[in-house]
Amino acid sequence: MKEFLGENYVHCGEVVQLPLEFVKQLCLKIQCERPESRCDKDLDTLSGYAMCLPNLTRLQTYRFAEHRPILCVEIKPKCGFIPFSSNVTHEMKHKVCRYCMHQHLKVATGKWKKISKYCPLDLYSGNKQRMHFALKSLLQEAQNNLRIFKNGELIYGCGDARSPVADWRELAHHLKPFFFPSNGLASGPHCTRAVIRELVHVITWVLLSSSDKGRTSALRPGLQGPRVCEASPFSRSFRHQGKNTPEHSGLPKGCLLYKTLQVQMLDLLDIEGLYPLYNRVEQYLEDFPEARKTLQIDGPYDEAFYQKLLDVSTEDDGTVAFALTKVQQYRVAMTAKDCSIMIALSPCLQDASSDQRAIVPSSRSRLAFSVSVLDLDLKPYESIPHQYKLDGKIVSYYSKTVHAKDDAMMSTRFKESEDCTLVLHKV
Ligand SMILES: O=P(O)(O)O[C@@H]1[C@@H](OP(=O)(O)O)[C@H](OP(=O)(O)O)[C@H](O)[C@H](OP(=O)(O)O)[C@H]1OP(=O)(O)O
Numbered sequence: 001m002k003e004f005l006g007e008n009y010v011h012c013g014e015v016v017q018l019p020l021e022f023v024k025q026l027c028l029k030i031q032c033e034r035p036e037s038r039c040d041k042d043l044d045t046l047s048g049y050a051m052c053l054p055n056l057t058r059l060q061t062y063r064f065a066e067h068r069p070i071l072c073v074e075i076k077p078k079c080g081f082i083p084f085s086s087n088v089t090h091e092m093k094h095k096v097c098r099y100c101m102h103q104h105l106k107v108a109t110g111k112w113k114k115i116s117k118y119c120p121l122d123l124y125s126g127n128k129q130r131m132h133f134a135l136k137s138l139l140q141e142a143q144n145n146l147r148i149f150k151n152g153e154l155i156y157g158c159g160d161a162r163s164p165v166a167d168w169r170e171l172a173h174h175l176k177p178f179f180f181p182s183n184g185l186a187s188g189p190h191c192t193r194a195v196i197r198e199l200v201h202v203i204t205w206v207l208l209s210s211s212d213k214g215r216t217s218a219l220r221p222g223l224q225g226p227r228v229c230e231a232s233p234f235s236r237s238f239r240h241q242g243k244n245t246p247e248h249s250g251l252p253k254g255c256l257l258y259k260t261l262q263v264q265m266l267d268l269l270d271i272e273g274l275y276p277l278y279n280r281v282e283q284y285l286e287d288f289p290e291a292r293k294t295l296q297i298d299g300p301y302d303e304a305f306y307q308k309l310l311d312v313s314t315e316d317d318g319t320v321a322f323a324l325t326k327v328q329q330y331r332v333a334m335t336a337k338d339c340s341i342m343i344a345l346s347p348c349l350q351d352a353s354s355d356q357r358a359i360v361p362s363s364r365s366r367l368a369f370s371v372s373v374l375d376l377d378l379k380p381y382e383s384i385p386h387q388y389k390l391d392g393k394i395v396s397y398y399s400k401t402v403h404a405k406d407d408a409m410m411s412t413r414f415k416e417s418e419d420c421t422l423v424l425h426k427v
């Protein structure tokens with residue numbers, strides 16, 4: 001991931017040894033804090049090892065702990081493209097992105113209460129208007145896609161599914177000293193709006209900022225699907241006005257969103273095209289179980305592994321080697337679709353001679369920032385059948401309920417318009 005996303009954004013951490021008794025106690029202690037949907041997860045209590053990562057709610061540009069106040073915005077942007085693969089059998093998947101479709105299933109199964117207006121394609125569009133809309137939508141319905149921390153403590157977003165904290169007034173109260181440090185902006189709805197607007201502008205600016213490191217240019221998936229999701233309320237409102245959605249202004253090539261999207265696009269065949277290839281590898285492993293090691297299913301994720309990921313050809317020569325490359329690319333893509341971006345912001349002193357590239361030129365205050373990526377452990381090979389089933393469920397639920405409802409609404413409107421024919425008589 002360092003190779004793809006760049007040195008600056010990825011923190012590998014280090015492996016540390018822990019007493020088994022400590023891990024066991026920790027595991028018991030956190031179990032009651034897990035949201036219900038994550039109760040099947042477990043800490044590895046047997047290996048005696050853990051990953052020690054830096055605290056990413058803090059600025060990563062300074063070596064020493066800062067004593068200045070720090071704000072951190074965590075965004076889990078999810079998949080930012082619509083599949084372009086010809087293996088896709090459901091027409092809907094070429095029009096509506098997975099996140100927007102999945103929202104309906106999540107609400108139906110009780111994971112969340114309300115459908116979010118957030119659409120990843122808006123965030124990844126590079127178009128400021130669309131990005132602002134996406135970020136405001138995240139602020140309205142944070143789900144597990146947005147969290148805000150102040151000095152390392154969660155002040156906005158879901159700690160877990162049961163206790164969402166989502167009060168804009170309270171949030172603005174926390175944020176005001178960061179964005180309007182020296183003026184006496186009166187409180188009230190006007191102040192809340194101004195602070196939230198400033199937050200959205202600063203985050204957009206940071207997301208579009210570039211760092212030149214990383215070898216992303218090596219990835220050229222080539223094909224691209226539609227750049228607008230039909231379900232996004234932003235593009236819907238444009239369509240209702242008879243206008244086209246502003247497509248995209250293009251993400252700057254060095255920015256983290258661009259790099260993340262490139263890695264996500266390693267999912268070249270879509271799960272529908274990938275699943276038969278997974279079965280080919282499975283069949284091979286059934287015949288030669290000892291090959292699991294040489295195929296590097298469980299690593300090591302070394303230079304040789306990385307080099308194979310760069311082969312973005314989609315021409316199947318029927319070999320296990322081809323199938324394996326696509327499977328590994330898919331796992332990397334899935335990881336990039338589920339990672340989080342941590343944006344840490346801290347006011348910097350007017351006279352501090354800091355690196356100008358890491359300062360947001362916000363109108364009211366000078367903010368130092370750092371951007372990191374979280375949750376980059378490679379998705380397991382074993383999760384592919386689950387992905388395949390889930391994909392089918394998401395699409396069929398969306399098609400059956402939401403799309404059918406849309407159709408019904410259209411035909412009712414049509415019928416109503418027939419019933420209400422206005423007859424004009426000459427007088
Ligand atoms: O499949 P998705 O898109 O629902 O993603 C899962 C996430 O749900 P989300 O859609 O973000 O609410 C899910 O998020 P939550 O734990 O529900 O917050 C996990 O991140 C899961 O990854 P893993 O199985 O724990 O490694 C994610 O599973 P993977 O598909 O990334 O394996």
Ligand SMILES: Nc1ncnc2c1ncn2[C@@H]1O[C@H](COP(=O)(O)OP(=O)(O)OP(=O)(O)O)[C@@H](O)[C@H]1O
Pocket residue numbers: 038041042043053054055056057074147340374375
């Ligand atoms: N290094 C870090 N610095 C700051 N916050 C972190 C860090 N690592 C994790 N977090 C916080 O904890 C949350 C959960 O982390 P993560 O997704 O890595 O856990 P996980 O591996 O999915 O947990 P599990 O599978 O055990 O339930 C993140 O969304 C983030 O808010």
